[in-house]
Amino acid sequence: MPKLTVVVGAVTRPGRLNKAAGWTVDKARTIGPDITTDLINLGEYKIAFADGRPPADYGDDTGGVVERIASSDAVIFASPVYRGSFTGSLKNLLDQLPIEALMGKPVGIVAMGATPHHFLGVDWHLRDVLAWFGAFVPPTSVYLTSADFVDGEPSESARRDLHALAAALIKMRSLASGANDFLGPLPLAAHKS
Numbered sequence: 360m361p362k363l364t365v366v367v368g369a370v371t372r373p374g375r376l377n378k379a380a381g382w383t384v385d386k387a388r389t390i391g392p393d394i395t396t397d398l399i400n401l402g403e404y405k406i407a408f409a410d411g412r413p414p415a416d417y418g419d420d421t422g423g424v425v426e427r428i429a430s431s432d433a434v435i436f437a438s439p440v441y442r443g444s445f446t447g448s449l450k451n452l453l454d455q456l457p458i459e460a461l462m463g464k465p466v467g468i469v470a471m472g473a474t475p476h477h478f479l480g481v482d483w484h485l486r487d488v489l490a491w492f493g494a495f496v497p498p499t500s501v502y503l504t505s506a507d508f509v510d511g512e513p514s515e516s517a518r519r520d521l522h523a524l525a526a527a528l529i530k531m532r533s534l535a536s537g538a539n540d541f542l543g544p545l546p547l548a549a550h551k552s
Contacts, residue, residue: 364397364431368438368449409454429460433528440472461492465531468500478502493546
């Protein structure tokens with residue numbers, strides 16, 4: 360069964376971005392009858408600062424969250440725009456992930472900002488990090504502002520975009536089956552000396 364995991368990379372009180380992530384998880388199950396989903400809101404977990412130890416050695420939620428992502432067939436990272444980029448909490452989680460957790464895996468991006476002017480901030484910076492992993496990223500991402508919500512829920516156009524992203528990742532999964540069948544050359548970090 361393919362598993363789609365959505366990670367909300369914010370430690371603030373759950374808000375609209377978490378609503379969009381929850382909607383995506385609920386509706387992704389309609390893409391196919393055998394799809395399972397998982398929602399990880401970083402505000403609900405204690406993730407240690409990355410210091411080079413294996414994730415299971417921290418004695419907190421780090422190892423479990425890393426394993427949930429690593430066991431996924433596709434991942435969506437959702438982040439508010441912080442200082443023109445993605446959050447430090449999401450970067451710290453990415454620093455904890457071994458390269459195999461995302462290498463060759465379909466990974467989508469959802470960003471939320473106060474204004475459309477920052478729509479590429481998260482996208483640019485997160486794509487750089489995902490390239491290091493050798494993740495299989497669709498050419499476009501989803502960008503949301505407060506105008507994309509009605510009464511706290513994603514608008515019809517936001518829902519359409521979120522569903523399209525999840526569906527694309529599931530389709531991409533058939534092309535990229537992970538680290539054992541990588542598309543293109545391995546990322547430099549995956550080369551074993």
